[in-house]
Amino acid sequence: MKFQQSLKMITVYVFMTLFLMTESSRLAAFRETDMVTEVCKKTLYFDLCMTILFTDSRKHTSDTKGLAKIVLEKDKYIATQILSEVQSLARDTGKRREIREKCGQCAKGYNGIVSKLLPAANKFLDSNKYSSSIEQLKKVANDAKSCDEQFSKANMTEPFNNMSVHDITMVAVGVIQTIT
Template sequence: MTRIVLLFVLFSLNYRAHADLIADTCKKSEYPDLCNSTLRSDPRSAEADATGLARIVLEAALIKASTTFDQVKKLLSKTTEPVLKKCLTACTDLYESILEEIPKAIQNAGPDKNEAIHQGDLAITDADTCEGIFSDGPNKRKSPFTANNIAVQHLVAIAEHILASLG
């Protein structure tokens, strides 16, 4: 009976330590609510170290980027308006790059955090550029992807913050 109680206590302490890691990590983030919701929605977070948490957030960013890329392509296939077509074509190219950069960031999150952060910076810039394309020039319009572009940028920024804190 003592062993069962001891195992329960150890399990509880381990769970609490990981819960504290997520809470501590996210409260230092620029986007704590998004950080918390992203990490707490993924069961792998309970056992992950800080590098693992960064990878989980980058994987969430990759999913959002992939969804956005599909939406851009879908809208591009339906539009005939020249200015919109030009904007969407540019965003397609940018999201193709993002879909290469984020996996490189994930791959480098452990062995080379500086390279992971660099790849993340490229992805953030590309998502920001996609957003800005719609407000450039004389034919300004609202981007249909604002929420997605921001989500990709914020998720990658959270992961970069986690990686940068690893020292």
């Protein structure tokens, strides 16, 4: 009889432990999702922020600064792709001279974004100099927008889409601003 009672107690204990562990995990996952949502609500581009952060598994172990680093990494990846594209278009002799020249100017801007501005913003973020990081990111956003405006001012269709760098950069600014 005592054995059966002990067995029942152990079984109840095991099930309660498993239940509490499961509920604890669900609560932790909810908190992570909730943190990402709260951070993204404070940015200019909520949907873009959610798309970048929600799909990245590192969000589970990141604080707000870590979320900012995830966004900066995505920003650099996209900027590097655009740099490659504008460099290729600038050399494409099949394109009109005016397009090649504007792409060459954009390539100079994107080279600065990829090689100087984004690394500087990341370095400032690492050293908790948030306002300096934001300052660098605002330069990134302006340079990306300036590339776009070269084509729109000339009533030309842009041969690539670079507003994503502007928008992702502004998401990074918003995330960093939640730290300060």
